[in-house]
Amino acid sequence: MSEDIGFFEKVYQVVRLIPRGRVTSYGAIARSIGSPGAGRMVGWALNKSFSDKGFIPAHRVVNRNGRLTGKIHFGGKEIMRELLISEGIRIVDDQVVDFSSLFWDPLKNIEEFPI
């Protein structure tokens, strides 16, 4: 069943569901997979995803302020910003412009497409 997968797998699934040109937060993902408060683990899972899994749109995951706190893990401090810009998302001072409008809630999507 879908609950046989581990925490990391759930994170990957949710992150992969993030539409292009949209963003979400670590806490939102943690909550969507039934582990509120594990936001820090979400970031850790994504970090591991670079070598364990294929491409994960981790650049679409930011903190609750829309700030690119994880950009330092992309191998280059500008990589995350470039990826977001290439999707039509504007970044100013390491922050997502109009974050509230671009925010994509995993919970809302999972209601329609359960993992």
Next chain:
DNA sequence: GTTATGACTGCGA
């Protein structure tokens, strides 16, 4: 088995 860590979040000063 315990301990430490972390790409977070919320509240208080």
Next chain:
DNA sequence: TTCGCAGCCATAA
């Protein structure tokens, strides 16, 4: 407004 502290969960050592 910015800054600091505490809570939260899963994984690694």
